[in-house]
Amino acid sequence: MTVHRAARSGGPALVNRRSFLAGTGLALTAALAACGGRESPVSSSSRGSLTISAIPDQDPEVLARLYGAVADSASAALDLDVAYEPVTDYAAAVSLFRTGDLDLVWFGGLTGVQARLQTPGAVPVAQRDIDEDFHSVFVVNAATGLAPSDDLAPLAPLRFTYGSETSTSGRLMPAYYLQEAGVDPQGFPGGPGFSGSHDATLALVASGSYQAGVLNEQVWTSRQAEGTVDPAVVLYARSPGYHDYHWLLGPQAVDRVGDDLPDRVLDWLTGLPVDDEVLELFGAGSFIPTEAANYDQIEEIGRDLGLVN
Numbered sequence: 001m002t003v004h005r006a007a008r009s010g011g012p013a014l015v016n017r018r019s020f021l022a023g024t025g026l027a028l029t030a031a032l033a034a035c036g037g038r039e040s041p042v043s044s045s046s047r048g049s050l051t052i053s054a055i056p057d058q059d060p061e062v063l064a065r066l067y068g069a070v071a072d073s074a075s076a077a078l079d080l081d082v083a084y085e086p087v088t089d090y091a092a093a094v095s096l097f098r099t100g101d102l103d104l105v106w107f108g109g110l111t112g113v114q115a116r117l118q119t120p121g122a123v124p125v126a127q128r129d130i131d132e133d134f135h136s137v138f139v140v141n142a143a144t145g146l147a148p149s150d151d152l153a154p155l156a157p158l159r160f161t162y163g164s165e166t167s168t169s170g171r172l173m174p175a176y177y178l179q180e181a182g183v184d185p186q187g188f189p190g191g192p193g194f195s196g197s198h199d200a201t202l203a204l205v206a207s208g209s210y211q212a213g214v215l216n217e218q219v220w221t222s223r224q225a226e227g228t229v230d231p232a233v234v235l236y237a238r239s240p241g242y243h244d245y246h247w248l249l250g251p252q253a254v255d256r257v258g259d260d261l262p263d264r265v266l267d268w269l270t271g272l273p274v275d276d277e278v279l280e281l282f283g284a285g286s287f288i289p290t291e292a293a294n295y296d297q298i299e300e301i302g303r304d305l306g307l308v309n
Contacts, residue, residue, distance in 0.1 A: 048257045049081040050074065054106035055093050056086065057197065066281045067106075073278050074104075077268040080257065090166050094118065100252035104265065109134075109168035109244040109298040113308055116292065117299075121251030123262050124292055126269040127243070128284035132294070134244035135217040136169045136177075138237040141205050144212070146236055152181035155236070158211040161193030163201050166307060168244050168298060169216040170198055176301045177239050199223070206230035218283060243294040247287075 052071060054063065067084040075082040085102060087093045094115045096102045104125075107115055116122045138155065140146045146154055155178070163170020171194070175185035186192060195201040198215040202223065205213045217238065223229045247269065254261045269287035272279055279286065302308030 047079060047081050049083070050078065050103045050253060050257065051083050051085050051101065052104045052106075053085050053087055053093060053096070053102045055090050055108055055111055056088065057108075069277050069281055073272070073276070074265075074268060077271075078264055090164065097122070097248065097250055100250060103250050103253035105248050105250075107246060107248050108166075109242070109246070109295055110166055110172050110302055110307060111168075112246050112248050113295050113299045113302060114166075115248055116295075117308065119250060121254070123249045123251075123254075124290045124295070125247045125249050125262060125265050126287040127246040127290040127294075128282055129286045129288055130218070130284055131245045132243055132288070132290075133241035134169060135241055136174045136214050136239040137217045137220045137235055138174070138212065138214045138239070139202070139205055139220070139233050140212045140236045141208055141210075142232050142234050143208065146234075148234075148236055150237055152178055152183055152237060155212050156183045156187070157189065159190060159193075159209075160188040161195045161201055161204050161210040161213040163195055163198050163213075163215055165194050167198075167216075168242075170195075170201065170214060172298065172301055172305065172307065173239060173242050174214040175305060202229060202233055206232045208232070212236065222283070242297065243290070246290045246294075 052067060052074065054067060056063065063086060064084070067086075071082040071084045074080070085096075087096060087102075090108075090111050093102065093105055093107065094111055097105050097115045098118045105115065112124065116124065138152065140155075140158070144158065162174065165171055178185045193204065193210055193213075195204050195210075195213065198219040201210075201213040201215045202220075204210045220229070220235070247265070249262055249265055266289060270289065272287065274285065299308055
């Protein structure tokens, strides 16, 4: 069975721009060398250019393979020189998108809102079919004795960890649903933890460092299919659906390449055939159009939590 490790959320921290760009170039080279990945087709031709990136929610080798394929596909479809630039953290993705160093970025719901609000003229272009009804899952250590339930209240007295602080599926929306259930999202014994990633959340709940946690459902499903979930970790509850990941296009790219660029990017993404490698790597059946209004709820919750200014 083929198991796809698809894009998901991660964590923050600002970096110096010059050192970041130098570092990412080295990181990309190393990652490609390590995994046998391919260089995206950057040339010295007179074609226009586009720089793509994504929030860093998986290991560099996986991301280099995933976005190398995206760059190849975009280059062929858009007749542009397309390069993938990895970033070190969520904040760097938002910052470099704002400055125009990144043109087309795969953001989570919250980071997409942050980047769009900081970059007037930025356009949400497309999301995966699964992103219009995305879910988080709450997991517990089996030693808690909790059986699967829709009631989040029993989680309140447990040591609890989120994923990254700016993760939509690993922090923002779970905190919202906890609050809706009458559970203070910051009131767990000793304060909530922030594991830094969905995989780290699984590891911390498995070890008993935390009795419960929450993560991206797609990651949970993928790790189950791989057989890598520790038996000590059991599913407790599934959240309601919400919008999450999407492609965001920067205004500098439109100024540089042309006003029709948003439509060309949308046509490329939504026109990918069902058996296309990019869809397979993203764990999606298709890409579909999206719009800023789809993330109004995320923006509202982000403001309440002080994560959106």
